[in-house]
Amino acid sequence: MTQSLPKVATREAYGQALVELGRENPDIVVLGGDLNKSTFVHLFAAEFPDRFFDFGPAEQNIMGVAAGMAASGKVPFVSTFSVFGMCRPFDQVRVGIAQPHLGVKIVCTHAGILTGEDGMSAHGIEDLSLACSLPGFTVVAPSDAVEAVAAVRAAAKTPGPFYVRLYRPATPVMHSEDYEFRLGVGDVVRQGKDASIIATGVMVATALETADALTSRGVSCRVINIHTLSPLDEDVIATAAQETGGVVTVEEHLSHGGLGSRVAQVLGRKAPVPLEMVALQGYTESGDPALLIKKYHLAAEDVEAAVWRVLERKS
Amino acid sequence: MTQSLPKVATREAYGQALVELGRENPDIVVLGGDLNKSTFVHLFAAEFPDRFFDFGPAEQNIMGVAAGMAASGKVPFVSTFSVFGMCRPFDQVRVGIAQPHLGVKIVCTHAGILTGEDGMSAHGIEDLSLACSLPGFTVVAPSDAVEAVAAVRAAAKTPGPFYVRLYRPATPVMHSEDYEFRLGVGDVVRQGKDASIIATGVMVATALETADALTSRGVSCRVINIHTLSPLDEDVIATAAQETGGVVTVEEHLSHGGLGSRVAQVLGRKAPVPLEMVALQGYTESGDPALLIKKYHLAAEDVEAAVWRVLERKS
Amino acid sequence: MLDSGLGRCYNAPSRRIERGAGDDCIVITELAGILRLPLRRLFMTRGAAIAELPGIARESRRNILKMIFEAGSGHPGGSLSEIDILTALYFRVMRVDPRNPRWEGRDRFILSKAHACPGLYATLAARGFFPVADLLTFRKINSRLQGHAHVMTPGVEMSGGSLGQGLSFGVGCALSARLDGLDHRVFVMLGDGECDEGQVWEAAMSASHYGLDNLVAIVDRNRIQNDRFTDDVMKLEPLAQKWEAFGWKALEIDGHDMEAVVEGLETAATVQGQPAVVIARTVKGKGVSFMENNPAFHGAAPNEEEFQNALAELA
Amino acid sequence: MLDSGLGRCYNAPSRRIERGAGDDCIVITELAGILRLPLRRLFMTRGAAIAELPGIARESRRNILKMIFEAGSGHPGGSLSEIDILTALYFRVMRVDPRNPRWEGRDRFILSKAHACPGLYATLAARGFFPVADLLTFRKINSRLQGHAHVMTPGVEMSGGSLGQGLSFGVGCALSARLDGLDHRVFVMLGDGECDEGQVWEAAMSASHYGLDNLVAIVDRNRIQNDRFTDDVMKLEPLAQKWEAFGWKALEIDGHDMEAVVEGLETAATVQGQPAVVIARTVKGKGVSFMENNPAFHGAAPNEEEFQNALAELA
Ligand SMILES: Cc1ncc(C[n+]2csc(CCOP(=O)(O)OP(=O)(O)O)c2C)c(N)n1
Ligand SMILES: Cc1ncc(C[n+]2csc(CCOP(=O)(O)OP(=O)(O)O)c2C)c(N)n1
């Protein structure tokens, strides 16, 4: 089903939305690190050359400058690849942005293994763990281009620091234009009673695909899109656990510190039920994204197998 | 009980052990970042000036140099404070050390809120989350000076990258000199059947204190010291959960990505039981460590309250 | 240049008058800010005004020692070396309004070497940003005066503690000021050991790339870092050539000669077309004989006897 | 200096002979390594040997294009600009043993700008480290030839992909060589855009602090970074002065004049008492008319027509 959907790159939708935001709010400034075409902020730069600043690959400096601009009343958007925006300047984000709770919006593209051929160094598979290690940061991993735009708009108007995680390739668009994004509220995209599949980002599409396949085998799965990793909607998770009795989490991120890890805490604290995690276990390699998804066990068949394991454990 | 124990700073024990290791293995080299007295590697520098290298506060470079030395057959120990060893150079540790799986040993001192008066920027409360975000890294948070020495010795002889987490102040020494440290194996320090308290680092002492207090109220707690956060001893955790039916985790680290978060995954995947987490929820402030422990709810009374909550939820 | 006691308000009027309409009102606003200095300064000569500064600095030196002694920890060395410069900035060179610390038109001072915050706190208190009595809460729980500078303190612009971040923040402030057409200046104080951090050079490169002549860096060249002399840890010379090669105008001054300090800062602030750095030759621990040039007092509190002797020397 | 085809083995004998006992054996080992070049080179003049290099480089240029075209992605621009230097290093200047890539006595080459790995792979294959046919697996799943250089490839010393890390690694190799009394050299290739990264300057400072004259940095000064010309993204000039102010000996050469390249690298390798940098003026995309000086071909594969045209130009 999701295969037939039109595809749009979240990063491209972001770049266009940023131009609109720039028109609406003159305080928005954009900071880049010599990846401005790839992150699509070159669109903003073209329309607002005075409000766009390139610093080259010098990510520590970029974050510090953004902090200074936020403290001066600007709304800085920083864009680079997820590995260069979260891993490289983590200390600057921590001390310079999170600790004084400054309104810097870090919107990173090329997250996860969809970055494919560039290889392991370019696969941002720990960014959610790092971003969620920053108290006060809002952390959003949109599932498609429509949600990406909504998340970026939310970032622009929500005070405080914000991380948004986007992808390189075009990915299926599941949401219609009138989709109402609710920051911090998990989205039950499908009701179901036998088990819950909780997914984030592009894996929401995979979760839906799996749920479809399982419906035909008589298994009814609830599918929840956790776009906001922090603050986490604990209620929607706990309710799903209580009502369905078993949870599968799905993410193309390391199992440590990502969605599964955050859901596990909620289950333990509020609704202990069997959990299976579909996630990465280690570093990856270069390759076509679709082949990587298969080789590293993030395909719909892997999610389905996890659901069967949960069903088995429930009984 | 633990209050009456002798106190030794884990960092000081480390500095002395490093000198001994230096005598045993001429390939050991030590890299520092202008904090060599505080990390006690000045002892090594005094005895082996040729094998000691200071780079000043330039942590990105330190990690890269260490990688080059490890690739050249050395066994580099890097020491600085936990925030400067994990947060500042995360990208260098990730791409330069973890991805090629080089044998760099990062031994950081001044972890957690025991760093007290220096304030939030100096409180390394996300280092475990970051270290565990590095596949292939062994991550150890010793509970006292004896275990710290054992961990450092294990680091010296275990191939691959290693992170050890130490403290500034002197902390109670619970282990006798003949303690046999088993890397990667959780240590059941007290048997018990009503609930399990799983702790790491200095909080193991707090866990024991709590267990003592609860014994007198007729509650029997198992206490487990998870010194090795990665790879995690899933068996000892699952068994404890199954046998006691409820778990409390205790750490002076953010709730995200630390011990509680890692235990929660194991519970969900292997033994879903009620979990309560005693951990930090956000950034802290300057102050006497004992007062911070109280204000930020990491005291024995907080652990005890968590145990009561778990007992309540079990029934 | 008028020989007046008013400092910046009269010292650099031409620059403001170039800005056209509305200048009168700006001059008055500034005057209002400045007038919160003792009114008599309005009628003093420049020389007489500067002659008052050493006394203020001496009082701040005493307060630095009191704070650190009372706290039992902190960083006297770099606080004592920077204090003459801070005094010149806050009492002569900078345009600030202690009753409105967030006044948009204020000059910004950023203490990048945030461990030397006792110097900043003493100066801010002397200048009226908060009661001098508050100084004795330094490093205690629930205080606004953190162990490393943090924005919770009135007058503190940036949260720090991790070296190397302040110049980037200053670049952000300076870019914002330019965007908003505001004519305030941005002063950033760096340690010499801090210049080991690569981020300083990233920031330096970007400041000259953007031609930020509203930005002044000051290096507290006290030749000592945390453990040892900079020459032993990491050679910095030729320091002025480094800055020049990164596109800065470099000035060198005696950082304890108040005339030279004021003159140097004022000159730096009027450099056109490029940022300027003032390399201030200072003595770490300046003013207390046994702290001077003594690495041991980088980050250690005096004991009772040392404290009394120090106060006596500064009587 | 003997005018011989053997390169380094005869070019710098004095340095080795100074090292005393065991030298004969070292010379023979080296010779053995070198002799894996076509034997006839032993009987060539230096001039004739250098005259062979452009042909090898041309073949590698063709291979770079084939790899990237076949992969459908990759970085042609910086691979084509660096290739003459790589050819000079691997076929003339450096002591390597392709049949024993980890030979302890080898000179180290570190590609810090690891995205330009097609150039390195083509050179390593030409030099016999692995079959040329393997080049066509570049960026494909299960290949040893990753999208960014990684140690899994025979002959690749460092895993990269995140800019700015290679010089630190080189410092580590150079320090280790000195510790072990080994006389091999360490060459690190940096991009010019890469010099925006502060870590480069941290490493530069430490290399001169430790007087590493066994370390040579090479800057591929092709004046273009990811998106645009370096002058537009972040001005780098005066680049040689920057290195000099950081304690390096700086040489500038034409990076496509093979005589000048060999001469420059050999001169840099014999500088005493300080590290040396070779700033090589190059043309990004060199050898393919429509890629030359064209930022669009930093990181884009040619289409079929472009590919054929490029090969034709390099016939
Ligand atoms: C990133 C980082 N690394 C290490 C430290 C630990 N540290 C605190 S002060 C200091 C020395 C600073 O020396 P300098 O900049 O010369 O300061 P000053 O002499 O003015 O006190 C160091 C290494 C730190 N605060 N931040
Ligand atoms: C830390 C980091 N930031 C950003 C990037 C993205 N990036 C890849 S190549 C490149 C430009 C490099 O330019 P240069 O060093 O001049 O390389 P060359 O021209 O030789 O290809 C950038 C910014 C990166 N790889 N690493």
Ligand SMILES: [Mg+2]
């Ligand atoms: Mg200093």
Ligand SMILES: [Mg+2]
């Ligand atoms: Mg370039």
